[in-house]
Amino acid sequence: MAVVLIGAAVLAATHFSSARPEAVRAPDRVTEAAAVRAGGTGAPSARIPGPTPGPDTGPRTGTESEPRGQIVVDVSGKVRRPGIQHLPSGSRVADALRAAGGVRAGADLTSLNRARVLTDGEQVAVDVPGALPPAVGTGTGGSVAGPAGPATTVSLGTATVEQLETLPGVGPVLAQHIVDYRTEHGGYRSVDELREVNGIGDRRFADLRPLVRP
Incomplete structure (x- = not known):
């Protein structure tokens, strides 16, 4: 009987001890990065794709224009370094004068169009007596600084004998007659007064009329 009672007590104690709740440690949290390093098989978290680089279509800041x-x-004429000058396209008469070292003292530039755009192959003659003006509208030829230059006319009221000699058909004698008439009559009030100068007939007057002004 005593052995039976002892065995029953042991069974009862074992039953009650197995029925008691036991504290269980919570499992460690495994992050995505740790799972990747450990080669885990867990489902990866969703990732938001970034923008895909495309060709650069924005404005370029560098200068890529062709030279x-x-x-x-x-x-030629009254410049410090006369001769051939190589200039960028679109250069003007003033640029050519600078490339030639500038004009010399005493050069007459009052009637020179220094803002005119140059063309390839032309000549810029600075204050050269007797230089012929280019054909009108060609864009090439001589460009004479002074009253006898292209796109300008000779002033009958201020021109010297040398400047008048640059006109077609006007020699030293006729040029002096033009100056003498100006002195005697106090200048020219109109181009038509050239008809009254000794040595100028109708044909010569017709040639000179578009080239002079009072």
């Missing part, structure tokens, strides 16, 4: 062309002009 400008060049023109060649001949600068």
Whole structure:
């Protein structure tokens, strides 16, 4: 009987001890990065794709224009370094004068259009007596600084004998007659007064009329 009672007590104690709740440690949290390093098989978290780089279509800040062309002009007359000058396309008469070292003292530039755009192969003659003006509208030829230059007319009221000699058909004698008439009559009030100068007939007057002004 005593052995039976002891065995029953042991069974009862074992039953009650197995029925008691036991504290269980919570499992460690495994992050996505740790799972990747450990080669885990867990489902990866969703990732938001970034923008895909495309071709650069924005404005470029660098200068990529092709180099400008060049023109060649001949600068002669009263400049410090006369001769052939190589200039960028679109250069003007003033640029040619600077490339030639500038004009010399005493050069007459009052009637020179220094803002005119140059063309390839032309000549810029600075204050050269007797230089012929280019054909009108060609854009090439001589460009004479002074009253006898292209796109300008000779002033009958201020021109010297040398400047008048640059006109077609006007020699030293006729040029002096033009100056003498100006002195005697106090200048020219109109171009038509050239008809009254000794040595100028109708044909010569017709040639000179578009080239002079009072």
